[in-house]
Amino acid sequence: MKKFLFATVALAAASAALAQQYPSKPVTIIVPFSAGGPTDKVARDLAEALRGPLKSTIVIENVAGAGGTLGAAKVAKAAPDGHTLLLHHIGMATSPALYRNLTFKPVEDFEYLGLVNEVPMTIVGKPGLPANNWAELQKWLQANQGKVNLAHAGLGAASHLCGLLFQQSLKMEMTTVPYKGTGPAMTDLMGGQVDLMCDQTTNTSAQIASGKVKAYAVTTLKPLATPALSKLPTLDASGLKGFNVTIWHGLYAPKGTPKAVVDQVNAALKTALKDPGFIKREEELGAVVTADARVNPAEHKKFVEGEIAKWTPVIKAAGQYAD
Structure with a gap:
């Protein structure tokens, strides 16, 4: 029992020490798609807003291929120290059904850091x-x-x-x-x-x-405020009850990243999501910055689990898979 308590205390002390030193080098955000696309744009806007609260240089690395799975797999295997993060979209929820030979598990292989935005x-x-x-x-x-x-x-x-x-x-x-x-x-x-x-x-x-x-x-449950789209009805109100599709982006770290570091990145993310410049840039893209409980790791993970449950039967019923 004493050995267990000693190990627990030692682990907590090591985690706290790492958090005090973090970040000790530039933080890399891996985007699993090519430069210039919507996800890349979100990542670069987010990096700009994160630099201040995270007090670090942030580098964007594009690892494109296989529908975003190559970049995600690279982060899953990265050192769990908070210096390699992943900015991914709805593919985190659809890849388990789309790809038969997926080399990572979206729920098990990542620490969830918070939902960033949604695009109608x-x-x-x-x-x-x-x-x-x-x-x-x-x-x-x-x-x-x-x-x-x-x-x-x-x-x-x-x-x-x-x-x-x-x-x-x-x-x-x-x-x-x-x-x-x-x-x-x-x-x-x-x-x-x-x-x-x-x-x-x-x-x-x-x-x-x-x-x-x-x-x-x-495709949202509520009408949009954008002038060009404000007069369009929702599919939900038009008879397709429950129809709700948005393309969302979330931030992730490799599984095993110390909780103190996860908390530090999450706090920086919450500050970034309130940055007026970031909000304006996202609105220009037609995106809505997350301002609800899903900015918290636990709620972010719960949301993605719900999206996996939602999309898996849809994809399987269509019988459309990638190798």
Whole structure:
């Protein structure tokens, strides 16, 4: 018993000492996607807001590939000292169902640090679509069953996931058309080569405002305040009860990172999320900065566990997997 107590006290003392020394070198935030994309932009904005409260140089490292799983796996295997962090999106919840040979476990292999933001999504259609509102779109979909095609930006992309849930909620199968990214998918939608797409406001707001695509609904439970989107109904209020899809980002550390360090990073994150400059930059992206209990590690983890439970049956029912 004395040995156990001694070991516990020694561990607590070592953790406290590490926290006092932390950070002892630059902190690296790994982004599991290419530079220039939405997640990379969020990471760089967050790094700018974190430098002050964390009192450290912060380096962004892009480790792209395999739908974000390569970068996440690298962090899972990194030294658990708080100097290597992960900024990841909804892929933390969908990768267990999408990838059969996943080399990490999202729930078990990370310390959760807090949810950063959420990005709403919109249902948009080609400019020549005869439907001008959600009610008319529903009638058009019913009249054209088996003929409708739905674009997405690739397996596991936000538009792919939203499209799967959209079809299941409508109890209607559409011909899905995969693209290598949002750019070419949006180009073909604006050109009328595909009928519909569900994508993030960061990718659709400008096209909606300019009239280059038609907008029908938003995927959040509450209407959006953005001027170009404020008149759009929610899918939940339009008959698809419970439909709620956002693309969120969270911050993580390798499993085993001392609690004192986790607490220190979490405190810095909470300060960063209140930074007016960060909030403004995120609003410009169409994102909503987290301001609820999910900024706490336990609630962040609980939220992701709920997202895993939500998306796993959707993905498995569609039978769409990556190796």
